[in-house]
Amino acid sequence: MAKFAKKRGxxxxxxxxxxxxxxxxxxxxxxxxxxxxxxxxxxxxxSTPYASELTKLEEKSLVNYLYIGxxxxxxxxxxxxxxxxxxxxxxxxxxxxPLFLEKHKIKVPEARHGQIxxxxxxxGEVTMGxxxxxxxxxxxxxxxxxNYSAKKDPNAKE
Amino acid sequence: xxxxxxxDRMSNEINAGSMADIAFxxxxxxxxxxxxxxxxxxxxxxxxxxxxxxxxxxxxKRNVFSVLVNAQDQLLVRGEPTRVEELRERAKVxxxxxxxxxxxxxxxxxxxxxxxxDRGTSYDAYLTVYNELKAAYSxxxxxxSQRKYGIPYSEDMPFAYKKAIRExxxxxxxxxxxxxxxxx
Numbered sequence: 272m273a274k275f276a277k278k279r280g281x282x283x284x285x286x287x288x289x290x291x292x293x294x295x296x297x298x299x300x301x302x303x304x305x306x307x308x309x310x311x312x313x314x315x316x317x318s319t320p321y322a323s324e325l326t327k328l329e330e331k332s333l334v335n336y337l338y339i340g341x342x343x344x345x346x347x348x349x350x351x352x353x354x355x356x357x358x359x360x361x362x363x364x365x366x367x368x369p370l371f372l373e374k375h376k377i378k379v380p381e382a383r384h385g386q387i388x389x390x391x392x393x394x395g396e397v398t399m400g401x402x403x404x405x406x407x408x409x410x411x412x413x414x415x416x417x418n419y420s421a422k423k424d425p426n427a428k429e
Numbered sequence: 430x431x432x433x434x435x436x437d438r439m440s441n442e443i444n445a446g447s448m449a450d451i452a453f454x455x456x457x458x459x460x461x462x463x464x465x466x467x468x469x470x471x472x473x474x475x476x477x478x479x480x481x482x483x484x485x486x487x488x489x490k491r492n493v494f495s496v497l498v499n500a501q502d503q504l505l506v507r508g509e510p511t512r513v514e515e516l517r518e519r520a521k522v523x524x525x526x527x528x529x530x531x532x533x534x535x536x537x538x539x540x541x542x543x544x545x546x547d548r549g550t551s552y553d554a555y556l557t558v559y560n561e562l563k564a565a566y567s568x569x570x571x572x573x574s575q576r577k578y579g580i581p582y583s584e585d586m587p588f589a590y591k592k593a594i595r596e597x598x599x600x601x602x603x604x605x606x607x608x609x610x611x612x613x
Contacts, residue, residue, distance in 0.1 A: 291449045292445070292448040295452040302459035322471055322556055322560040323564060324563040325471065326470065326471070326584070327468065327469050328468040328469070328470070388472070390470065395551065395553035395556075396553065397552045398548060398611070399551070399555055400548035400549070400609075402552055407478075410476065410478040411478045415474055415476070417473045418470040418473070419470050420468070420469070420470040421556060
């Protein structure tokens, strides 16, 4: 008994936790910077295909998103299962695209209008019909910079 | 006794022990809400809208590399059924034409890739084909860059080099209005 007590008394097994807040704050700041609060709830199922020739979209403020896919379970009773277009947080038709682009444009300084990119986030299973219609509408609206959103294939060989 | 108590009251130190807890709380909040966005994709420049279709029949047949994708996601490359895995290699041979074949592009600057799909083609198949064609070009750019400057082709190489390479092998891809046999 005495042996135990003696040993415990000699060594101080306490780790200083003074720097713990600093470490946590560091992590906190990292996540705060990285976080993008999702502005639109996805109402269509979008699982983008795999590709290898990817470019990164740099500035988020210069990008507008067009989602195309089948409505999720929740909306299938109202909107059916045909692929639909989602702009912002609601379902839209092809004819709503010009207004959507214009609304995004006014938030961007005029000098940078040429750098606006439209990111097409399209589900892999969707057929090209609706995608072509959207593309045609984008061309008619003069929005020519387009990015087909895709993922890097995790199994691809380099 | 009373003296100590006054001293206790006067010492104006804030207890920082709970700082970690507060930070933890915030940290967990951000951990949960974070979606590290992978905003990546294939960047494409669409042609401006015009009412009339460009006429590619005027071009020499040997310079056109036609790729058709039907509603069953099958590929027809220059009249032959092809697997998507072969597409990249065929496109590369066509563009660079290493053996000066009579049926292939006169030179890379004259090569045109014509891509046509159906309204019933799946987006997945379309993007795969597009990706392969783009990959064929980027492999050619890479080879040229290695040969000329000894560095691999990349987006942040000197602008003059990039321009020279892109001028020697320009990326010309024409997309025709899709057919509508397999619309769902």
